[in-house]
Amino acid sequence: xxxxxxxxxxxxxxxxxxxxxxxxxxxxxxxxxxxxxxxxxxxxxxxxxxxxxxxxxxxxxxxxxxxxxxxxxxxxxxxxxxxxxxxxxxxxxxxxxxxxxxxxxxxxxxxxxxxxxxxxxxxxxxxxxxxxxxxxxxxxxxxxxxxxxxxxxxxxxxxxxxxxxxxxxxxxxxxxxxxxxxxxxxxxxxxxxxxxxxxxxxxxxxxxxxxxxxxxxxxxxxxxxxxxxxxxxxxxxxxxxxxxxxxxxxxxxxxxxxxxxxxxxxxxxx
Amino acid sequence: xxxxxxxxxxxxxxxxxxxxxxxxxxxxxxxxxxxxxxxxxxxxxxxxxxxxxxxxxxxxxxxxxxxxxxxxxxxxxxxxxxxxxxxxxxxxxxxxxxxxxxx
Amino acid sequence: xxxxxxxxxxxxxxxxxxxxxxxxxxxxxxxxxxxxxxxxxxxxxxxxxxxxxxxxxxxxxxxxxxxxxxxxxxxxxxxxxxxxxxxxxxxxxxxxxxxxxxxxxxxxxxxxxxxxxxxxxxxxxxxxxxxxxxxxxxxxxxxxxxxxxxxx
Numbered sequence: 001x002x003x004x005x006x007x008x009x010x011x012x013x014x015x016x017x018x019x020x021x022x023x024x025x026x027x028x029x030x031x032x033x034x035x036x037x038x039x040x041x042x043x044x045x046x047x048x049x050x051x052x053x054x055x056x057x058x059x060x061x062x063x064x065x066x067x068x069x070x071x072x073x074x075x076x077x078x079x080x081x082x083x084x085x086x087x088x089x090x091x092x093x094x095x096x097x098x099x100x101x102x103x104x105x106x107x108x109x110x111x112x113x114x115x116x117x118x119x120x121x122x123x124x125x126x127x128x129x130x131x132x133x134x135x136x137x138x139x140x141x142x143x144x145x146x147x148x149x150x151x152x153x154x155x156x157x158x159x160x161x162x163x164x165x166x167x168x169x170x171x172x173x174x175x176x177x178x179x180x181x182x183x184x185x186x187x188x189x190x191x192x193x194x195x196x197x198x199x200x201x202x203x204x205x206x207x208x209x210x211x212x213x214x215x216x217x218x219x220x221x222x223x224x225x226x227x228x229x230x231x232x233x234x235x236x237x238x239x240x241x242x243x244x245x246x247x248x249x250x251x252x253x254x255x256x257x258x259x260x261x262x263x264x265x266x267x268x269x270x
Numbered sequence: 271x272x273x274x275x276x277x278x279x280x281x282x283x284x285x286x287x288x289x290x291x292x293x294x295x296x297x298x299x300x301x302x303x304x305x306x307x308x309x310x311x312x313x314x315x316x317x318x319x320x321x322x323x324x325x326x327x328x329x330x331x332x333x334x335x336x337x338x339x340x341x342x343x344x345x346x347x348x349x350x351x352x353x354x355x356x357x358x359x360x361x362x363x364x365x366x367x368x369x370x371x372x373x
Numbered sequence: 374x375x376x377x378x379x380x381x382x383x384x385x386x387x388x389x390x391x392x393x394x395x396x397x398x399x400x401x402x403x404x405x406x407x408x409x410x411x412x413x414x415x416x417x418x419x420x421x422x423x424x425x426x427x428x429x430x431x432x433x434x435x436x437x438x439x440x441x442x443x444x445x446x447x448x449x450x451x452x453x454x455x456x457x458x459x460x461x462x463x464x465x466x467x468x469x470x471x472x473x474x475x476x477x478x479x480x481x482x483x484x485x486x487x488x489x490x491x492x493x494x495x496x497x498x499x500x501x502x503x504x505x506x507x508x509x510x511x512x513x514x515x516x517x518x519x520x521x522x523x524x525x
Contacts, residue, residue, distance in 0.1 A: 028440075033519075035439035039449035042488075043340035048293045110279045192443065192519055217448035219295075219337035270443040285484065298492070300470055303451050315406045332411040334466055334474035334492050336447045342488035343477075359407075 002199055006198060010016075026199025035270075046137050046214040046266035049221040056131055062112025071107035073100070073139065084143035085263045088252045090154040097160040099251045101225045102243035114203075120242045124226045136212045136223035140143050140265035147262060148209065150255040157252065160245070164253025167246055168198065177235040179250070198254060205261030208254045214268035221266070224251060277322075277370035279354040286321060286348030286372055290341045298333040314339060316359040318345070321345050321372075322352040348372050351364050411473050416500070419465060420509075426501055428509035431456070436501050436514040445518035447494040451485050456505035459485035465519045468497035494520050 057080070073083035074091070089097040094106055099206045105116040124126040152158045171178040182188065184199040197203035212223045222230075228247045230238050240246050273293035299311025300370065303346055311333055319327040345364045350372055357367040413419035420426065428459060437451035452462045452520045485503070493499075498515045503510045504512040 030437045033442040033443050036441060036443050036449070039439060040447065043289055043291050043342065043490075045291055045293075045338035047291055047339070048273060048338060051274060051276065156459075192441075214338075216336070217444045219446065271412075294519050296492075298471070315411075324480075324482075326480050329493040330406055330411070330476045330478075331472050332475065334469050334470045336492050337488040340449075340488070340490050344480045344484040344486055346484060 001015055006012055027190060040216065040268045044266065046221060046268060049134045049137035050141040050266065051092040052140050053134035056135055057138055062108065062114040064111065064113035066111045068111060070111055073103055080139055080142045082143055082146045084140045084265065085146035086149050088160065088255060089151065090156050097156050097248060097252060099224065100136055101223060104132065104247060105243060114148055124229065131220045132227065133223045137266045140212050143263045144265055145262060147260055148255060148258050150259055152256055158191040159250050161256050164249035165250050168253055173235055173237045175236050179231065198255065201257060204254045204257035208253045208258040209261050209264045209269035212265060213269045216256050217270055246264050271365060272366040273359065275356060275366065275368040277354055277356055277368055279370055279372040281348045281350060281372050284346065286345045287343065288319060288343055288354055292339045292358055294360065296333060296335055296337045296339060312360065312362060313367060314358045314360045318357045320355045321348050411471060413472055416462050416467055416472060423463060423502065423511040425523050428502055428508055428511040431510035432510035433510060434501050434503045434510050436498065436499060436512055438514060440517055441517045442493060443519060447514060448493050449488065449490050450499060452501040454485035454503040456503055456510060459503055459505045460503040463502040464489065464491060465500040465502060466491060466493055466497050467500065468495050469493065486504060501506065
């Protein structure tokens with residue numbers, strides 16, 4: 001059996017498992033997993049990344065030897081508090097709808113004179129991306145407990161939302177997969193992982209409000225871009241370019257659907 | 271040197287609760303890298319904590335403690351403003367001490 | 374008195390002198406990492422190295438942890454002793470290559486409730502060992518380690 005077939009068999013096994021357990025009762029195992037997740041909340045190592053992200057934000061760097069402290073994340077230059085809860089949004093200076101990471105690249109370029117290319121091309125575990133993940137931890141932490149308030153007032157924001165919705169339902173790749181395959185119905189799970197139903201406000205909030213997150217499995221801080229990139233990988237889609245419109249569109253769709261829910265960032269996950 | 275710890279200490283009803291997050295790889299020595307070479311063990315093996323200058327906890331750890339370790343414990347006594355000091359030493363001899371005030 | 378005993382006495386005197394001079398620090402000031410206990414390959418060896426022999430099972434030793442860990446890389450454990458004069462709390466994982474995860478020496482001011490996070494390679498019994506009033510007590514709990522789905 002070739003590698004792809006093995007992969008398909010594994011996938012079929014997983015989806016069969018998902019279907020058979022999908023509507024199982026809230027059993028003892030599920031309660032125990034809840035207890036496990038609860039226990040993790042108490043000390044989230046994401047705090048360590050928030051601290052290093054704050055330092056990165058405040059330390060002069062790049063050819064212009066400037067910090068990011070004058071970066072406009074949407075609420076005015078230098079305003080970090082609450083900014084993440086209102087992203088993605090349209091920015092007049094770039095005339096683009098940007099998520100946090102895309103906006104950070106803009107600021108690194110304009111304020112610090114850095115070339116965004118190495119940040120875009122580096123793998124998610126390489127040093128340039130470690131900076132992005134730490135910055136995402138810090139900035140999202142400054143929106144903890146803030147209500148998600150993403151606007152679709154600008155035509156480009158509305159267009160980005162519509163594109164995200166299409167992207168979510170777009171089916172393709174070697175497994176003929178879509179985001180909606182896993183996240184397009186209520187009450188499913190893979191093994192013991194509940195899958196949020198993203199088109200609902202509750203499901204979108206479950207996803208959007210808890211990323212960026214510290215992943216205990218690998219001991220890594222994951223930004224939303226990393227999370228989305230991995231969704232593409234799991235679907236065996238071509239890897240999206242870091243901060244490309246396809247990824248921002250998905251974020252816009254999720255964030256706008258989650259509007260009104262409370263940010264719990266940075267989260268902690270298995 | 272290591273990265274800074276996050277220490278939280280709060281007093282309630284005469285008991286001080288101390289919570290510490292430490293940034294450390296806690297490499298077990300059991301894993302292999304992409305080339306099949308064993309990644310050497312690298313972990314915090316001693317942790318000590320002082321409250322108001324007095325030793326209140328002394329721990330020995332092995333590589334089974336999770337990456338970016340979290341430790342929480344409670345001590346009788348303590349008051350707001352008291353200094354909590356935590357020190358770790360790893361098996362390579364690296365060490366770090368951080369402090370926080372009880373709130 | 375044999376030569377050997379004589380030597381032993383001299384060594385003890387020598388150590389006492391060092392301690393008096395401040396070269397050997399008192400136990401609470403500096404711990405010597407217990408290599409033998411941490412490198413023990415069986416539970417019996419680990420318990421022996423800790424001086425615990427066969428600890429008595431005690432309801433006063435409690436393990437607060439979920440029955441199932443969603444990921445073995447991080448398993449939160451709270452170890453509690455209700456025994457008076459608890460001096461030490463240790464956490465051991467039966468099926469880990471390095472069984473002894475942690476050992477905490479407490480002072481009379483420390484409340485014997487310690488929370489830590491451990492790695493578990495597979496489903497296993499977790500043992501909490503308590504030394505109180507010079508005697509050893511233990512409790513054990515099985516924690517199942519699951520494989521995850523796609524990561525939430």
